[in-house]
Amino acid sequence: MIRKAFEIMIKDYITVDAFWGMKRIRDIAEKTDTDYFPVTDNGKTVGVLTRNDLIKSHPNRIALDAMSGSYGCIEADQPVWKAKEFFEAGDTDILFVTQDNKAIGVITKKIIEAEICKHVDILTGLYRSDYVIYKAHKLLEQGSEISITFFDINNFGYIDKEFGHAVGDNILKEIAQILKSFAPAGTFLCRYGGDEFALVTDKCAEACEAMVQDILSRIRQYEFCEGISISVSAGIAGGRRRNPRKGNMYKTIISLINLASLASTKAKKEKDNLVLGYSGMIDEIAI
C-alpha cells in the first residue's frame, strides 16, 4: 500500500515564537539538530525559520525578522508522493500535515527524501510499483484516459541460469535504460518486479500500441552484454472512467495492472510479442 503523509511525519516538532531572538533559537537548534522551525505569532503559523536563517541573521534579530522559509499544507491521508510533488514544486521548506484543519505533524525535505529512497530500485534506479500506482491514480482523478503497459523479459529465468545472475542483473539495467530513454515524456515508468516493468501513460490503450511496438523493436535491435539476444513481451490495458468520483480507484488500477500482466504473458506466444489486453470503460473491471 502507498504510504500516507501521517505515517512519515514528525509529531513532536519544535515551534518558535515570532519574538524569540536568534540566540535563543540557535541554542535550541544546537541541542536538537533541527533544521526548520515553524514560527508562530499568537498561536498562528506565520513562517519558517531555516538553519541558513540562523547562520546569517544578527543574533539580536527576532524570528519574525529572520525567517525566510516557506511552508505548505498536506492532508494526513495524502500519499507521500504528493508530499514529494510539493517539495519538487520548489517553494516549500516544510509541510504541515493537517487533519480537520489542524496541524498534527510536519514533513521536511530530508524526511521525504529518505522515504522516497525506499521506493527506488537500487539495481535499475527506477521507482518501484508504488510510484506508477500513484501516478495512475492521479490521472484517473483528473478524469484522464490511462493505459498501463507491462513489459516482461522473455526467458529471463533461462538467462539467469545459463549466464549467471550478474549477467542477468546487467541485462535488467540495460532494459531499464532503454525503457527510460524511449518512454515518451509525460509517462511514468517503474520496475514492477523481478524482470517486469510497468509504464503508465495518459493515452488510451490503442494509442499506446505504436509507442510500445517501437520500444520492443529497439530492445530487439540492442546489443546486450555477452551478445545475448533479448526480447521482451508487452501487454497493454487501459481505458477511461465513466464516473470519475465513484468507487475505489486503487482497485481499478490494480485490476488494470493485472490485465496488462496477463496480456504480457499471452504476448510471449505472439509473433510481435504484443497483446492489447483490455481497452474500454474501466469502471467495472475491479476484481
Next chain:
Amino acid sequence: MSKNVDSTKKAEITMRMSEFEMPPMQDALIVGKRAPIGPEAARRMVDILSPDQYEIIKVDHPAIEAIVVRKALFNMLPQEKLVGLLLEEGGKVANESTIVKTQVNIVLQVSKSIDL
C-alpha cells in the same frame, strides 16, 4: 613595617535630560539586511508607541532590506518617489549592518493664478 594608606572612592554623576522623542524613530528607518533589528521588530516597537503610523516597505537592494516609513508622508509624496529618494540617498550612507534614522521634511510649493 606597616604603613597606613588612606583611600577614598567618589562617583561623579552627570545627567543629560531631553524630552523623549515621540515616536523615537522620526520619519523613516533604513534597515540593513544584517542589521541587529529587523524591519518587523522596528515596526512593532513603534506600533506600540504610535499605533498604525508606520509602514514597512521591503526593497530590492544589495544592502538594504526594508524601509520603515511614517505613513503620513505618503499624503504629500507618492510612495515610489519617496522610496526611490530614500534608497538613492540612504544607500550612500547605509550598509548591510546599519539602521539609519532619517528625518524627511517635505515642503510643497504651490503657486496659482486665478482670473479676477
